Every structure is written in C-alpha cells, then in structure tokens.
Amino acid sequence: MKLRVLAALAWVPAALSLSTPAAAQFAKPEDAIQYRQSALFVLGQHFTRLGAMANGRVPFDAKLAQENADVVAAMARLPWAAFEPGTDKGAPHKARPAVWAEPAKFKEHADKLVAQSTQLAAAARTGSLDAVKTSFSATAASCKACHDAYRDR
Amino acid sequence: MKLRVLAALAWVPAALSLSTPAAAQFAKPEDAIQYRQSALFVLGQHFTRLGAMANGRVPFDAKLAQENADVVAAMARLPWAAFEPGTDKGAPHKARPAVWAEPAKFKEHADKLVAQSTQLAAAARTGSLDAVKTSFSATAASCKACHDAYRDR
Numbered sequence: 167m168k169l170r171v172l173a174a175l176a177w178v179p180a181a182l183s184l185s186t187p188a189a190a191q192f193a194k195p196e197d198a199i200q201y202r203q204s205a206l207f208v209l210g211q212h213f214t215r216l217g218a219m220a221n222g223r224v225p226f227d228a229k230l231a232q233e234n235a236d237v238v239a240a241m242a243r244l245p246w247a248a249f250e251p252g253t254d255k256g257a258p259h260k261a262r263p264a265v266w267a268e269p270a271k272f273k274e275h276a277d278k279l280v281a282q283s284t285q286l287a288a289a290a291r292t293g294s295l296d297a298v299k300t301s302f303s304a305t306a307a308s309c310k311a312c313h314d315a316y317r318d319r
Numbered sequence: 320m321k322l323r324v325l326a327a328l329a330w331v332p333a334a335l336s337l338s339t340p341a342a343a344q345f346a347k348p349e350d351a352i353q354y355r356q357s358a359l360f361v362l363g364q365h366f367t368r369l370g371a372m373a374n375g376r377v378p379f380d381a382k383l384a385q386e387n388a389d390v391v392a393a394m395a396r397l398p399w400a401a402f403e404p405g406t407d408k409g410a411p412h413k414a415r416p417a418v419w420a421e422p423a424k425f426k427e428h429a430d431k432l433v434a435q436s437t438q439l440a441a442a443a444r445t446g447s448l449d450a451v452k453t454s455f456s457a458t459a460a461s462c463k464a465c466h467d468a469y470r471d472r
Contacts, residue, residue, distance in 0.1 A: 208354060208357050208361070
C-alpha cells in the first residue's frame with residue numbers, strides 16, 4: 167500500500183455515494199479501473215461461495231452464508247464511483263462505452279445491485295436456505311443483466 | 320453512504336478470520352493472489368484518502384473520514400485468508416517467501432492491522448481530527464512494518 171499521499175489528490179465529498187460526481191477521487195484513470203475491478207473481483211469471490219450453497223454444491227452453513235452475504239453487500243457499494251468520466255481509457259478493461267454514454271441507466275443497475283445485495287444479506291441473516299436461494303437468484307439476475315448490457319464478453 | 324452493512328462486516332468472524340483454515344476457499348492459487356491484491360488495493364485507496372485528511376493535504380471532513388475508515392477496517396479483514404499455503408506461486412506478486420515460512424509472525428502483523436484499523440474507525444467516529452491523526456499514524460506504521468518484512472519492493 168502506498169503510504170505517501172498524492173499531493174494532487176483533489177477531494178470530493180460523499181466519496182462512496184452513487185449520487186455524487188466521482189471526479190478526481192482517483193489519482194489516475196488506471197487507479198479507478200483497478201479499483202472497480204478489484205472491488206468487483208472480491209465481490210464475485212464471495213458471491214460465488216454463497217452461490218455454491220444456494221445451488222447445493224456445498225452444504226448450507228448459515229453462518230458462512232451470512233458472512234459471505236455481508237461482504238457481498240459491503241463490496242456492492244464500492245465499484246460505481248470508479249466509473250467516473252475519463253476512466254473509459256487508461257488500462258485494459260471490459261466496460262463498454264455505454265457505461266459512460268448512458269450513466270443514468272447504468273446507475274439504475276448499480277442501485278439495484280446495492281438494494282438486492284442488502285436484501286440478500288438480510289435473507290442470509292434469517293438462517294433460511296430458501297430465503298437465501300430466492301435472494302441469491304434475484305441478485306444473480308441483476309449481475310447478469312448489467313453484465314449483458316455493459317460488459318464485453 | 321449507508322454504513323450499516325459495512326458496520327456489520329466489521330464484525331465478520333469465522334470465514335474471514337485469520338484463525339480459520341482457508342483451504343479450498345479459492346478455486347485456484349491465482350484467484351487467491353488476485354483476491355488479496357484486490358482487497359489490499361481497495362484498502363489502500365481509502366487509506367490514502369484518509370491520510371490526505373490526517374496529513375492536512377485536504378480539509379478534514381468527519382463524515383468522509385468515518386466512511387473511509389469504515390471501508391479500511393472492513394477491507395483489512397479480508398486479505399489474510401488468501402495467503403493460504405500453495406499461493407506463493409500462480410501469478411506475479413510481491414509477497415516474500417517469509418509469509419509462508421513464518422505464518423505465525425505474519426499473522427501477528429495481520430492481526431495488528433485488523434485491531435488498529437478497527438481502532439481507526441472508532442477514532443473517526445469521534446469526529447476528532449486529532450484522534451484520526453494519532454490512529455492513522457499508528458496504522459500506517461503497521462502497514463510499513465509488514466511491508467518491510469513481507470513485501471518485495
């Protein structure tokens with residue numbers, strides 16, 4: 167981790183809010199790209215673990231399900247601020263131009279994931295596999311819908 | 320942002336804890352490597368933002384400080400399970416062999432970061448810049464000590 171703070175870093179309030187322009191949160195476009203890829207990768211790992219339980223590939227463990235769902239819900243809030251204008255270039259990535267061409271629609275997808283992953287964490291907290299299955303499926307559908315529209319294969 | 324989920328994450332125990340065998344959490348060593356690098360990158364971005372305030376490079380904003388510190392505290396719990404045996408190879412990384420040669424000592428560093436980042440989040444919650452400065456400095460020193468011992472330059 168870099169402990170030296172970049173002097174050029176300009177501060178923008180509400181850094182993690184979806185509704186806030188994210189300009190200049192990141193020192194360089196490649197940092198924003200790496201950040202969103204990193205957050206989504208961590209999210210994906212925990213979502214996959216939850217899916218293994220939801221789909222019966224591994225035994226359901228309520229405590230583990232809750233832990234993974236909590237990480238998913240926390241991570242789901244992070245990537246979106248890093249799709250700020252100007253971050254369509256700078257490093258290899260799979261986000262399509264539509265992300266920046268139709269930001270309101272993209273934000274709808276992001277907001278939906280945040281809401282659904284919060285519901286997923288609540289479902290996991292009930293300890294009910296059926297509740298987890300239902301909420302996992304809904305969340306997975308949101309992931310897919312956004313990827314289909316905004317991510318290159 | 321709503322911090323409810325992050326607050327919940329701050330208390331995530333077993334699956335993500337240092338004391339849990341991480342075997343088979345990751346499909347492949349390269350996934351573990353990418354996961355720990357991702358978690359540490361996200362952590363570093365938020366720690367840097369906090370540092371900009373702690374070091375006076377940007378105005379102190381208590382709410383932003385708290386949000387960033389909460390993400391730091393949540394992320395600080397994640398990377399360590401991904402240093403499982405067998406993940407010293409598989410993709411480029413900077414972790415030194417000492418990570419796997421002296422796991423108990425490495426775990427001490429990891430545990431210390433978890434404790435200090437939790438304290439940092441608590442300090443940020445007080446709204447006191449002085450408290451943030453003190454706790455930030457202590458946490459930064461822990462980052463550096465671990466990097467000096469376990470990360471290639």
